[in-house]
Amino acid sequence: MKNKEIYLDNSATTSVDPAVFKKMQPYFYQEYGNPSSVHKLGEKARQAMEKAREQVASFLNCFPEEIYFTAGATESNNWLIYGLINKITEESSFKPHIIISAFEHKSVIEPAKYLEKNNLAELTLLPVSKDGLVELDILKKAIKKNTRLISIMYANNEVGTVQPIKEIGKLIKEINQSRKQKIVFHTDAVQAINYLDCNVNSLGIDALSLSGHKIYGPKGIGILYLRKEIPIISLIRGGGQERNMRSGTENLAGIVGLGEAMKKVKSLGSIYNQNIKKLRNKLITGILKDISNSQINGSMENRLPNNAHISFRGAEGESIVMALSQKNIFVSTASACASHSLEPSYVLISIGLSPEQAHGSVRFSLGRWTTNQDIEYVLKILPDIIKRLRKISGR
Amino acid sequence: MYSKKVIDHFQNPKNMGKMKNPDVMAEVGNPQCGDIMKFYLKIKDNVIKDISFETMGCVAAISTSSMITEMAKGKTLDQAMKISYNDIAKELGNLPPVKIHCANLAVEVLQKAINDYRGK
Numbered sequence: 152m153k154n155k156e157i158y159l160d161n162s163a164t165t166s167v168d169p170a171v172f173k174k175m176q177p178y179f180y181q182e183y184g185n186p187s188s189v190h191k192l193g194e195k196a197r198q199a200m201e202k203a204r205e206q207v208a209s210f211l212n213c214f215p216e217e218i219y220f221t222a223g224a225t226e227s228n229n230w231l232i233y234g235l236i237n238k239i240t241e242e243s244s245f246k247p248h249i250i251i252s253a254f255e256h257k258s259v260i261e262p263a264k265y266l267e268k269n270n271l272a273e274l275t276l277l278p279v280s281k282d283g284l285v286e287l288d289i290l291k292k293a294i295k296k297n298t299r300l301i302s303i304m305y306a307n308n309e310v311g312t313v314q315p316i317k318e319i320g321k322l323i324k325e326i327n328q329s330r331k332q333k334i335v336f337h338t339d340a341v342q343a344i345n346y347l348d349c350n351v352n353s354l355g356i357d358a359l360s361l362s363g364h365k366i367y368g369p370k371g372i373g374i375l376y377l378r379k380e381i382p383i384i385s386l387i388r389g390g391g392q393e394r395n396m397r398s399g400t401e402n403l404a405g406i407v408g409l410g411e412a413m414k415k416v417k418s419l420g421s422i423y424n425q426n427i428k429k430l431r432n433k434l435i436t437g438i439l440k441d442i443s444n445s446q447i448n449g450s451m452e453n454r455l456p457n458n459a460h461i462s463f464r465g466a467e468g469e470s471i472v473m474a475l476s477q478k479n480i481f482v483s484t485a486s487a488c489a490s491h492s493l494e495p496s497y498v499l500i501s502i503g504l505s506p507e508q509a510h511g512s513v514r515f516s517l518g519r520w521t522t523n524q525d526i527e528y529v530l531k532i533l534p535d536i537i538k539r540l541r542k543i544s545g546r
Numbered sequence: 547m548y549s550k551k552v553i554d555h556f557q558n559p560k561n562m563g564k565m566k567n568p569d570v571m572a573e574v575g576n577p578q579c580g581d582i583m584k585f586y587l588k589i590k591d592n593v594i595k596d597i598s599f600e601t602m603g604c605v606a607a608i609s610t611s612s613m614i615t616e617m618a619k620g621k622t623l624d625q626a627m628k629i630s631y632n633d634i635a636k637e638l639g640n641l642p643p644v645k646i647h648c649a650n651l652a653v654e655v656l657q658k659a660i661n662d663y664r665g666k
Contacts (some may be wrong), residue, residue: 465602466602467580467581467602467603467604467607468604469604469605470556470603470604470605470608473548473553473556473605474556474557477553477557486580486604494578495578495580505577506577506578506580507577510577510580542562542563543559543562543600543601543602543608544582544600544601544602544603545563545564545584545600545602546600546602
């Protein structure tokens with residue numbers, strides 16, 4: 152037990168599923184063709200790529216030609232935001248309005264802020280509730296005549312709260328009925344794919360980003376789903392791959408891996424969700440029972456089944472992470488001390504945590520291979536670590 | 547990210563805990579940045595006879611608190627005032643750039659304690 156690694160940082164990244172890896176392998180050295188090549192090897196590569204596209208499309212319930220392979224969700228988010236706004240502004244002097252939630256991932260916030268700073272768009276950062284949820288009436292009030300893009304993440308990457316995507320989709324659809332210039336509804340679904348319904352049609356989603364490495368696929372591959380009738384300009388220009396929308400020789404092995412990873416997620420179904428939720432609840436209950444002055448952050452009801460986000464008074468997040476790491480337990484923190492800045496996490500501040508609570512917080516994200524023994528071991532180790540750090544802090 | 551020595555001091559900090567009847571106590575830091583350091587000193591004939599700390603903060607903050615108290619113990623006040631980040635880094639190994647702030651905090655709290663003592 153002592154030497155076993157207990158990985159509870161699956162929201163940061165996941166290990167590639169062995170079955171997925173096996174499917175990828177030939178595309179590094181046997182089927183290494185360039186999908187753009189005319190010869191047989193190229194043809195095989197192209198077929199593998201299109202099969203993966205169909206796997207993704209089947210997962211999202213969209214057309215394969217609505218799927219664009221990218222280097223990951225950061226690119227997809229950047230592309231959608233720049234691509235849509237640039238398309239609008241290059242055709243007229245119209246200044247579009249963007250709405251995003253205050254706790255979006257940085258890869259949504261930063262491009263949106265860049266456009267605002269350069270006077271290319273208006274931006275509203277939507278406040279979220281203490282439970283970590285976007286509220287429909289607040290969103291409704293924020294919509295203006297010139298609103299052209301609403302981007303709300305499906306599930307938050309830190310606190311794991313699940314946003315009312317279906318309701319938002321419905322609201323935007325209703326508003327769009329009386330509009331000539333439609334509002335595009337984008338969602339960053341990176342954290343959602345493993346656990347939540349991602350049927351873009353029933354959810355009313357126009358654009359969606361995801362990454363392979365969060366769903367037991369490889370790093371460096373992701374997609375942008377974009378509904379057919381929505382025009383955006385390309386971000387990466389060159390040889391005209393991906394129907395002239397995203398240039399660059401395709402990451403074939405990555406694409407094959409992403410397709411297989413999504414197929415695997417689909418096959419796991421709701422029993423998997425229930426099992427991981429049971430383990431997660433055991434972890435939360437155990438921590439709150441055994442460690443005084445600890446609290447769970449974000450809604451318990453609308454929450455990813457694998458996420459436990461907990462603040463400990465008198466102990467600092469990075470110290471907790473490093474102390475657990477010494478015991479081969481891997482978790483994460485958004486404490487300023489573990490980041491590139493000295494500021495507390497904007498996500499945690501946005502849901503009303505004090506800087507102390509934000510600094511003293513840890514995210515446990517369970518995964519496909521988390522066992523009951525893993526959780527029991529963490530529950531055995533953690534109380535002493537917190538006790539020790541509180542002794543050092545005198546708090 | 548951290549050297550073995552930093553981790554050692556983090557896992558087994560020296561001079562840790564509240565002191566009874568210190569000659570001086572000083573605190574620096576703020577909850578905004580996450581680090582709060584409190585140092586307790588016993589001083590006799592201008593020499594630091596005993597020193598201890600309570601630090602709420604990251605690995606670097608705890609580790610540098612432990613290290614600087616080790617370095618300061620037995621030194622005269624003048625000598626202790628001169629301990630700098632570079633001296634700590636020499637002992638602990640370099641810290642990641644974003645963490646230099648923590649080491650400087652430890653320098654600051656020690657100097658504040660000495661200045662407060664002298665001002666009494």
